Amino acid sequence: MAKAFLSHSSKDKKGYVETVARQLGYDNCIYDELTFEEGMKPIEEIEKSLNKTDVFVIFLSDTALDSKWVKLELEKAYKLLNNGGIKRIFPIIIDSNVDNYDKRIPHWMRKEYNLKYVSRPTIATRRIKQRLREISWQVHPLIKDKEKIFVGRNELIRQFEERIDDFDKQTPLCFIASGIEKIGRQSLIKHCLKKANIVGEAYQPSIIILNSHESLEDFILKIDDLGLSSPIKLRNFLKKKVAEKIAIAIKIIEEVQKAKELIFIIDHGCIVTPEGLISKWFSELLHNISAKRVTFGIASSFRLLKFRVRRDNNIFTVDVPELDKKERAGLLKRYAELEKMELTRDDLNFFSGLLNGYPEQVYYTVDLIKDYGLPRAKKDSLEIVEFSSEKVTRLLWRYERDHKARNFLALLAKFDFIGYDLIFEVVGEDSFFKDLMNKFLASAICEYLGANKEYIRLNDAVRDYLLRSRYELLKEYANKLKEHLEMFLSDYKSEERDVADFLYSIKESLRLKKDISEEYLIPSHFLKTMVELYNFSRRYSDVVRLADRVLQNAEYMDEGIKTEIRYYLCLSLARLQSERFFKEVMEIRGSDHDFLFGFYYRLSGNSVKAIERLTNALIDRPNFPRAKRELVQVYLYIGDYETALELAKQNHEYDKTNPYHIQAYFRCLIRDEKIINKGPIMEELLTNLSKIRSDKAKEMYLEARAQYEAFYKHDGNNALTSINNALKEFPDSVYFKITKFDICEKFGVIGEMKDLLDKFEKEIDNNSYFYNVYISLQSIYFAKTGKKHEAVNLLSKLRNYPESAINKLKLKINKY
Structure with a gap:
């Protein structure tokens, strides 16, 4: 078992170091009060203990740096490190009056080590445990070496240096690099800061992640978890005014600045919004921080509108393009x-x-x-x-048949980010997973977060792909997480947990309707639970219930997260076709307002209004993927495949792993007879759809396969066999029955067409989403059986159907 030697001043023993020793476990550490044998000379005991040590932890404080015993221990530990006797030295600053520029700290340590102030013993314990764990598994050497590689970006570096050297302007507090994930935003910020001598070569910033479902409260919890500031009681955020919460954030940030630390933020729409604006709370935060020095490096997924911040000296921003x-x-x-x-x-x-x-x-x-x-x-x-x-499938291809690795990926996908303690609590201390994590980190499937890389997270594209594919969590892992949640519910008021564990466990508690004291809740707990219930469980009434509960505290919330909560409330009300939708949607502004109306009208079968609203949303925000996807669905619903084609193609190009995009593009291609040489494209789409492991993707594949046989291969027998087999597996699928009707129409199987219409008559009422589809199919049946007059008359029953689509149906009827 790996052991840590805790080197400290006797004055730091009570409270800090004593707590660390207790939390580490006395079998895992060498701590003088407990392990030095009575009567033995200290120097002999020190040497004996150091020879049993794997990690030498030195707690740096004002008194420790003046202690001859601490200096002696460090000197001997450094010699053992160079001789291979000790595997690692891990310095921790525990005194806010000491920083990494203190001349009493040996030059080699200041040069080679990423020295950080850690205010709380619990956080120090977590980091020491991580160092002990790393001893037992070889960290991939390429991970650190890759971080050192940096090429080009000369013009962006020149812009930063020019801004830093502009003495007519205050030093910016915040450096924002915008661009797509993995384009090199963080590397650019690090390189610029080192080149400008703002940080040293060995410096590694603390890293947190924020997304569009998070806000000011999450920012506070995550920067507090870094341990760079004094302990502070973070409670009752649901009842604190925004100004009070900003004051708390400023207090923490000013302590971070005092410790000469920087915070990197991977931002997916929390600070820089999808509209290219700075969140109001973050802007207020910057303007109220008194010390003006670079404190934040933000890697933003969204490009900041520069004219909005041109006069704001707190912010310097660049757009990071592809490498030339x-x-x-x-x-x-x-x-x-x-x-x-x-x-x-x-x-x-x-x-x-x-x-x-x-x-x-x-x-x-x-x-x-x-x-x-x-x-x-x-x-x-x-x-x-x-x-x-296709980068996700390219990154994951080598684990395609490795079920153990796939199960592990499914576990990681459950978390926004996760600490090592919880990982190994679930999977056990198995060297397989330690090696696997190294591979994931080396190939950019995962990345580190935290002050000392104590968390990992999946690449966003990989996590999104895994969640969308509905990878089922291994039963053994699910049971472990259930046990963990039960333990959390029993002690969350007294035990200090890492922020990843805390945020996940609170969300799970809300999802499972467990009782949690309101003083520990924040708005994003509700929003993230709502998103999960909406996207994966389809529990729309529960989404409404949670929204109503959290919006009782709307006056204490930032406008951004309040809007996101109302957005998912409106989506759920639209799904439920509730009249309340029309009241709540009036609280949403801009393109989202039109999108939500378009979504509601599509679900209610009002294609005319759906097209009008979704088109308005795209006029207001041309690059709006959700609006494009919904508009494609409306055009497919009314059989306007030509109009849908270009939008469906754009959606597919935007995300080639999304099964809904694949299916929509395929349906447009298969029905557009004007396109030549489309076979290879459709075969590629079928192959990609077959690789996605979810029941929904499987349904889509089976339907597309039957359509391919019928409308491209013109093989009626195989097409009917395919769709009948699909119906055996998914007997309740209305889409399969509609596809079978289309196949029967093409090959003149009149009896089957009649049988299907009889089933539709029982299953589809006047209020059904499929009502207009049923009327269209009836009219085609009449035309096919020589009753053109009845077929045309039946079209008058279509509700809220575009005139252009009705005219296309008339042309089709007249061809029979």
Whole structure:
């Protein structure tokens, strides 16, 4: 078992170090009061203890730095480290009056170590446990080496240096780098800060993550969890005014600044909104911090509208584009050398010519060459070209048949981010998972978070793919998490837990309708639970219940998160077709207002109004994926495949792993007879759909397969066999029955058409979403059986149906 030697001043023993020793467990640490044998000379005992040590932890305080015993212990530990006797030295600053520039700290430690102030012993314990755990598994050497690689970006670096050196302006508090995930935003910020001598070469910033379902309260909890500030009681946020919460955040940030620390934020719409604006609470925070020095580095998913902050000296912002050709070649060469590959100039020219500017694609290219060898990598170079559009499947392909790895990924996908303690509580201390995490980190499937990398999170695209694919959690893991939640509910008021555990366990408690004291809740607990219930459980009434509960405290909430809560409330009311929708939607502004109306009207079968509202939403926000997807669904509903095609194609290009996008694009292609050479595209779509492991994707695949046989291969027998087999597996699917009707119409199977209409008559009433579809199918049946007059008259029963779509149906009827 790995052991930690706790080196400290006797004056720091009571309270801080004593608490750490107790929480670590006395079997896991060497702590003088407990482990030094009575009567033995201290120097002899120190040497004996150090020889049993794996991690030497030194608690740096004003008194420790002046202690001759602490200096002696450190000196001996450093010699043992260089001789291989000790595996790691882990310094922790526990005195706010000490920083990493203190000359009493040895030069080698200041130069080589990422020294951080840790205000609370519980957080120090967590980090020491992580160092002890790392001793038992070899961290992938490439992870650290990859972080050191940086090429190009010269113009962006020049802009930053010019701004920092502009003495007519105050130093910005915040450096925002906007761009898509993994384009190199964090690397750019780090490099700029080092080049401007704001941080040293060894410095690693503390990292938190925020998303559009989080707000000021989450920001406070996460920066407090870094342990860079004094302990503070964080309770009753649902009843605190925004100004009070901003004051708490400022107090924490000013202590972070005093410790000469920086905080990096991976931001997915919390600080920089999807509309390109700075959240009001964050702007107020910046303007009320007195000390003006670079404190935040923000990697934003959304581009900030620069004209909105042009006069705000607290913010410096750049947009991070793809690497240019020279930068791509340079990164490829550097990473290949890191992997000890000798690529010729011709090899470098060949592979760099395939790259489109994403650093991840460069790493994937080198990994592909390493796995395949040069000849095969060149032969299969299309995999490199297609990486950006299919990067999730490319990253996960090697785990396709590894059920243990897949189960582990499904576990990680349950969490926004997760600490190592909880991971190994669930999976056990199995070296397989330790090695697997190293591989995930090295290939960018996962990344570190926290002040000392004590958390990990899945790449957003990977997590989204896994959640959408509905990977089922291993029963053993589910039971462990259930046990963990029961323990949490019994002690959450007294035990200090890491923020990842706390946020997850609270959300699960709300989802399972467990009792949680309101003083521990924050708005995002409700919102995240609502999102999960809406997207994965379809418990729309429960979403409404939670929204009503949290909105009782609306006056204490930031406008951003309040709007997000109302948005999911309106989505659920639309699903329930509740009249209350029309009242609540009036609280939503802009393109989302029109989108929600369009969504409601689509679900109610009012295609005319749905098209009008969704079109308005896209006029207001042209790049609005949800509105495009809904509009495609409306056009497919009314059979306008030509109009739907371009939008469906755009949606598919935006996310080629989304089964709804694949299905919609496929349906447009299969029904548009004007498109030539569409076979390969449709076959690719079918293949991609078949790879997605979810019941919904399977349904989509079976339907598409039958349509492919019928309308492209013109094979009636195989098409009917395929759709009948699908109906055996999913007998209640209305979509399968509609597809079967279409196949029967094409091949003249009149009897089956009549049988299906009889079933629809029983299943579809006047208020059903499928009412207009039923009327359309009836009219086609009449036309097919020689009753054109009745077929045309029946079209008058269509409700809220576009005139252009009715005219297309008339043309179709007249062809019979």
